[in-house]
Amino acid sequence: MSKKTRMKSSKPSPKNRKSPAAKPSAAKTARKTTGRRATASAKKPAAKAAKPAAKKAVRKPAKTRAKKPVQAAKTASTQASHKPTSKGLIKSNLSAPPKSAAGTGLAEGAIAPPFSLPRDGGGSVSLADYAGKKVVLFFYPRADTPGCTREAIDFTRLSSAFADAGAVVLGVSADTVKAQDSFRDKHELSVPLISDEQHEMLEAYGAWGEKSMYGRNFMGIIRTTVLIGTDGRIARVWRNVRVDGHADEVLAAVRAI
Template identity: 50%
Template sequence: MSSVTIGEPVADFSLPATGGETIRLSDFRGRHLVLYFYPKASTPGCTNEGLAFTELHAAFREAGAEILGASRDGVKAQENFRNKQGFTFPLLSDKDEQLCTQFGVLKEKTMYGRKSVGIERSTFLIDRDGVLRQEWRGVKVPGHAEAVLEAVQALANG
């Protein structure tokens, strides 16, 4: 279950990230934030999603937004993923599932007849005051980064 609601402030969080950083939501006050969750580093869909956000990163910044990616992978796996793909934004390591639980992105999945709990590809747009403005759940990668950019631009233009 999610503890985030559209139109409500998002509780601050603090997680280890690539680049040896610890990142907090409060670090982004005054800028919009795109927080996207992906199932697993270095997999094809997650790579394509990260590359799409990287390709549009300059446009997101022009619209006053930063991007963060998050998964349950450890910092080392995130660092390798980011470096190999040339992502231009930090990746968060949520090994203890604190952030995944806060945003309600853990879902039961079935693959090859086996049930497991994994991250449902999801994206959240948080405004410069820390309020959740929009969410996308069950994301399909093609065209998604562009749709998020449009939402950021609409938010920036008031």
Template identity: 45%
Template sequence: MAEKLPEEGMAAPSFSLEGDDGQTYTLESFKGKKLVLYFYPKDNTSGCTKEAIAFTQVKDEFGGKNAVIVGVSPDSIKSHVNFKEKHSLGILLLSDPDRSVAAAYGAYGEKKMYGKPVMGIIRSTFVIDENGKLEKAFRNVKVDGHAEKVMCVL
């Protein structure tokens, strides 16, 4: 991959994406709060559902640390709305249909699936500080215990 991945301490890549509530969100929308931006492959798949539920369960604790949790996947807004309703999710989900924001964060690229190389979303989480700087990057995330690891950074 020729593009340089954003590193901790750098300005986080800017974005403008539609949320499951129909509003458009940018990096600037979260200024003054810590943003936990996590990229996941697909709504209603086992690992992604488990991760979204885990983040929903700790949402209030994150809020107490002035942090907001936002999930991003290539799925449509309609898919996000159904996913949230089906699993009673309490976090904002953004749609990145062309995967451009995921690519800017290094969360889209070649990965192995069943031993074969494929292009796709690489499960990743980024903690962005109140001023839009990348504080911590978690790449190739394993779902179990991940929300707690992110909480420890805050």
């Protein structure tokens, strides 16, 4: 065999020779595999991130649905609080007798409200006891106070003159019978003193209402005098009475009717 032939036969065949490109192809394959894994791993967080987003999307309508009934309830309660009073309630309020307030009460010519209440010294006194007579009712705030004392003394001083004119004089306050007894004894009063602790007569005659003193408003007795004629009707009403000279003015009115 010649040297040329030996050299040719010792050279590896191109077909049998391993391709150096095979290694890069394996690397590429590894890279592709690694890339796929990386892509897959990259996609997984996205998928996980998508799930919370989906949950949030689901929760939002749930929160909206939960808020609507609350808002509706609040709106309903607000509207209900501004609704006008039903006719039934208005009727029931109208049917109840209104309470007398300051400056209001019986008008002249109205029938005098009947009453029957305890008086000083025991027993009771009623309007029916003086049927056919003129009756003077003077309502005073409190027994044994300066203004009330002067007023009661003035009516006592003129009691005989009132009797001659065919009238009887009765004092009325919310004091107890015991307080009325002390008031009578201390100042030697001769006019009967009626005790109206429940304010029933005071309200009926418009002598109970809102008062003001030293910037403070309160409910109490308004100094009032009412003259009832022989026919049982209101002949004259004096409200917010000034004590000085008042008894004489009432006597003049009694003589005039």
